[in-house]
Structures are given as structure tokens and as C-alpha cells.
Amino acid sequence: MSIQKLLLCLYPRVWRARYEDEFLVVLSSRPLSLREGIDIIRGAFDAHLHPCFGTIEMPSPEKMRRMYVLLRSSLLTIFCAYVAFILAGLSFQKMTEAAAFQEVARTQDMVGLTFSLVVIGAVVALLAVLVGGVPILFAAIKFALVRRRAGPLIGLAVPVLAFVSFLWSLSLLKVLFHPDSQLLSLGQIALGRGLFLGVLLASSIISAGAICFVVTRSEIPEKFLRFALPPSILATIAMGFMAVATLLWAWACVLVHLNS
Known part of the structure; x- marks a missing residue:
């Protein structure tokens, strides 16, 4: 053959x-x-x-509509993946706050270098998401104002309310489950941390869902979606770069531990 x-x-x-x-x-x-x-x-x-494209006869408007939906869905998928990376990044950042790690990062070049690579990837991904997402956000706001639709505006207010609720919950948890308190048992401390993670996850999921709802319910000009495509690709590459750098960081930490 x-x-x-x-x-x-x-x-x-x-x-x-x-x-x-x-x-x-x-x-x-x-x-x-x-x-x-x-x-x-x-x-x-x-x-x-996409087996139907090019194999099933359909009017040109229908083809354009399907391509538009596909492009929008791809961008939203990347956005949701970025939100997940933010949550993972927060856990990583919290883990590396320990004084022991800071000392290792200063004395061991490989550990410090890989950590810096993770930070660089995070910054690049953030900038890419902002560059691609801000025009879409303004287009959704403009659509809601021009069409006088309250739904998208309410949806955009959800992330703000979720963030405020998260800060309020965080303050409450600090009062109820202060980690320095000698009166708390290990179970109570674990419960406090579990509640913190639960509130963080709930706020993130609700916010991401609200933004996806707004974008899917708004008539975003295709030019904005196409403009966001290169930044979204860059964000995807940056997230992959962060994942590789994190694995290298873990490998470097293991080597330091074995050689100590």
C-alpha cells in the first residue's frame, strides 16, 4: 500500500x-x-x-454559524482550563511559602530556576488571557447595553459578588479557625482548611460558569473571537510550559532531598 x-x-x-x-x-x-x-x-x-464539515451539504450561513460556535466553545474551554490552572497555582504558591523552601530556592540553582520558570509561565498566561478576553468582555457589555438585556449584566456581576463573598468567608474562617490558636484541634484546623478550599472552588466554578453563560448569550462579533485565538493559543502553550516547569521543579526538589 x-x-x-x-x-x-x-x-x-x-x-x-x-x-x-x-x-x-x-x-x-x-x-x-x-x-x-x-x-x-x-x-x-x-x-x-468535525465529520460533518465538508461531507454534508449545508447552507453557507449554517456552516458559518457552526464555525462560530466551535470557535467560541474552544475559547471558553481554554478559559475554564486557565481557571483550573489558577486554582492549582494557588496551591503551588501556598506550598512554596515555607521558609525551608525559600532557603532551598536561594541555595539550589535548579530549584530556584524551575520555580522562576513557573512564575514566568503564569505571567505569560495571565497576559494572554487578558489580551484575548478583555475585548470579548467589553463586547458582551456593549451587547447587553444596546439590546437592553439584564441577563448578561447580571452574569458579569456574579464574579464580583463571588469574589466579595469569598473575601467575607475568608475573614470569617480566620476568626473561627485561626491556625495559631492553641484551642483548636487538628480536626478543627483541617475542617477550616477544607471549608476554605470549598469556598474557593465554589467561587471559581460559579464565576467561570457565569462568564461562559454571558459569552454564549451575547452576540460577540466574530472579529473579537478571531482576535482572541492567538492569545488563547499562547495561553495554552504557557500552561503547558508551567506544567513541565512544575514537574522539573519537583524533580529538582527530590534530587536536593536525596543529596542532603
Whole structure:
């Protein structure tokens, strides 16, 4: 079997039934380059994700609508992943506040370097999300004001209210479960920390859900979604970079512990 037919087998059956002849003719007309091979494999992956595109006849407006929904859903997925990374990052930051870690980071170059890489990735991801998300946010506000719809505005107020509620809950938990109090048992301290994590998770989930609701219920111009695509890709790369840097940091800490 030729390489062209092997690549063709990567595509869904419905796609092959429609484009097999044209596909083989084009590939047989010239030598296959590495770049073309990568593009073909990427196209096969996309064809499996969206098998109806290009294989089912549909009006152009419907195709545009589906592409718009797909682009919007992709951006919201990246945003939700970023929120999850924020929660994980807060845990990581809290863990590295200990004086022992600070001392190790100062004396061990590998530990300090990998920690700095995590911070750099976090900053890049934050800037990318802001660059891509702020125009969409303003577009949603403009849509709500022009159309006189209270739903999106209420949805945008939810993250603010959730943040205020989180701060109030945090203050209350500090009073009830002060970690320096000698009267608290280990169980009570664990309960206080569990409640803190619960409030933090609830606030984050509610806020992210509210923003997703606002974006899906607003008519965001496609140009803003396309503008947000490069920053979202950069944010995704930065989050992957942070994950790798965190693993390297853990590996460096293990090496320091073994050599101590």
C-alpha cells in the first residue's frame, strides 16, 4: 500500500467516500513533503472531530454559524482550563511559602530556576488571557447595553459578588479557625482548611460558569473571537510550559532531598 493510501486511511469513511479520488490525484501529482504530511495528519484529526464539515451539504450561513460556535466553545474551554490552572497555582504558591523552601530556592540553582520558570509561565498566561478576553468582555457589555438585556449584566456581576463573598468567608474562617490558636484541634484546623478550599472552588466554578453563560448569550462579533485565538493559543502553550516547569521543579526538589 502506498503512503498516499495510508494517509487516506486516517480520514473518516464518510470523508473518504467523497474525496478519495481527488485526494489521491493531488498527492500522486508531486512528491510528498514532510510539511504536507503533517498537514494531512492534522486534517485527518480535524475531520474526525468535525465529520460533518465538508461531507454534508449545508447552507453557507449554517456552516458559518457552526464555525462560530466551535470557535467560541474552544475559547471558553481554554478559559475554564486557565481557571483550573489558577486554582492549582494557588496551591503551588501556598506550598512554596515555607521558609525551608525559600532557603532551598536561594541555595539550589535548579530549584530556584524551575520555580522562576513557573512564575514566568503564569505571567505569560495571565497576559494572554487578558489580551484575548478583555475585548470579548467589553463586547458582551456593549451587547447587553444596546439590546437592553439584564441577563448578561447580571452574569458579569456574579464574579464580583463571588469574589466579595469569598473575601467575607475568608475573614470569617480566620476568626473561627485561626491556625495559631492553641484551642483548636487538628480536626478543627483541617475542617477550616477544607471549608476554605470549598469556598474557593465554589467561587471559581460559579464565576467561570457565569462568564461562559454571558459569552454564549451575547452576540460577540466574530472579529473579537478571531482576535482572541492567538492569545488563547499562547495561553495554552504557557500552561503547558508551567506544567513541565512544575514537574522539573519537583524533580529538582527530590534530587536536593536525596543529596542532603
